[in-house]
Amino acid sequence: MKRRLLYSIVTFGIFLILLIWVNVTGEKNVAGRDYYQIKQEGILNIVTEYNSVDYYVTGDTIAGIQYELCKYIEKRSGLHVEIFLANNMEACIKGLENHTYDIIARSIPITNENKDLFLFTVPVAQSKQVLVQRKPVEGDTVLFIRNQLDLSNKEIHVPKNSAAILRLRNLSDEIAEPIHIKETEQYSREELIYRVACKEIDYAVVDRELALKNSISFPEIDVKTDIGFTQFQAWAVRKTSPALLDSLNVWISDYGR
Numbered sequence: 001m002k003r004r005l006l007y008s009i010v011t012f013g014i015f016l017i018l019l020i021w022v023n024v025t026g027e028k029n030v031a032g033r034d035y036y037q038i039k040q041e042g043i044l045n046i047v048t049e050y051n052s053v054d055y056y057v058t059g060d061t062i063a064g065i066q067y068e069l070c071k072y073i074e075k076r077s078g079l080h081v082e083i084f085l086a087n088n089m090e091a092c093i094k095g096l097e098n099h100t101y102d103i104i105a106r107s108i109p110i111t112n113e114n115k116d117l118f119l120f121t122v123p124v125a126q127s128k129q130v131l132v133q134r135k136p137v138e139g140d141t142v143l144f145i146r147n148q149l150d151l152s153n154k155e156i157h158v159p160k161n162s163a164a165i166l167r168l169r170n171l172s173d174e175i176a177e178p179i180h181i182k183e184t185e186q187y188s189r190e191e192l193i194y195r196v197a198c199k200e201i202d203y204a205v206v207d208r209e210l211a212l213k214n215s216i217s218f219p220e221i222d223v224k225t226d227i228g229f230t231q232f233q234a235w236a237v238r239k240t241s242p243a244l245l246d247s248l249n250v251w252i253s254d255y256g257r
Helices: 002-031 035-041 065-077 089-097 164-175 189-197 208-217 242-254
Strands: 043-048 056-058 061-063 080-085 103-109 125-127 129-134 155-159 180-184 204-207 221-226 231-237
Touching: 035 043, 035 242, 043 065, 043 089, 061 065, 065 080, 065 103, 065 242, 089 103, 103 125, 125 208, 129 189, 129 208, 155 164, 155 189, 155 204, 164 180, 164 204, 189 204, 189 208, 189 221, 204 208, 208 221, 231 242
Parallel strands: 043 080, 043 103, 155 180
Antiparallel strands: 056 061, 103 231, 125 231, 129 204, 129 221
C-alpha cells in the first residue's frame, strides 16, 4: 500500500514537472526570438530584395547597399549573417512573423501605418516615391504625366504591400478623384519598371533610387514625376525583438564612421 502511494506521488510529481516545462517552453515560443536567442544560436537571419540597388550579382561579386550593410553587421556583431532573398514584401512580413527571418533589410518608409506592424531601426536611407512612365513619343496616345492631378482615373501598378499604396490613396483623396491601384504579387518593383519600358503597362510607382538606377538601362522611361515627399526609411524587426533592435541601432549608427 505504501509502495503504491509512493509510486502515485512520484508519478504525479513527474507529471507536474513535465507540465511546468511545457508551459515554460510554450511561453518562450510565444515570446519570440530576440537577441539572446540569436546570440545563443550565433546566426542572424536577414531577408532583402534582389534588385540593382539593394542586392545584386555582377560577375562573380555580390554587391548592393543592403548587402554591404549586412556584411558590416556580420563583422561588427560577430554573428553569422544568413541572407535570404524575397522580392515579395508580403513573404518578408510572413517570414518575420514566423521567425524564418529576424530582420527585413529593405528601405521601408517609416510611417504610422508601418509602425503598427514592426519595430523600426534608426533610418538607413531617405527616399521618395516616383511615377515610372514612358517618355512621350510621336504616335503614343498614353498621357504623359507631370501634374499629380492627371493621375485621376489612371491605373497605377505597385507590388503588393508597397509603401506607395498609402500615398496613392491619400493622393486620391487630395485630388478628389479615383486612382486605380493595381497591386501585384507576381512582379517586383524592378520587374514593374521593365513592364513599363516594354509597354506592357503604362504607369508604376517605385522608390526614386531604384527608378533612377533602372533609367540608365531603360532610357525610354521617365522617373521625374514625384508622387510623395521625402521619407526616412529603415529596416524592420518583430515587435517582440526590442533587444535586437537596440543592438541593430548601435551597429547601423556606427556604419560608415
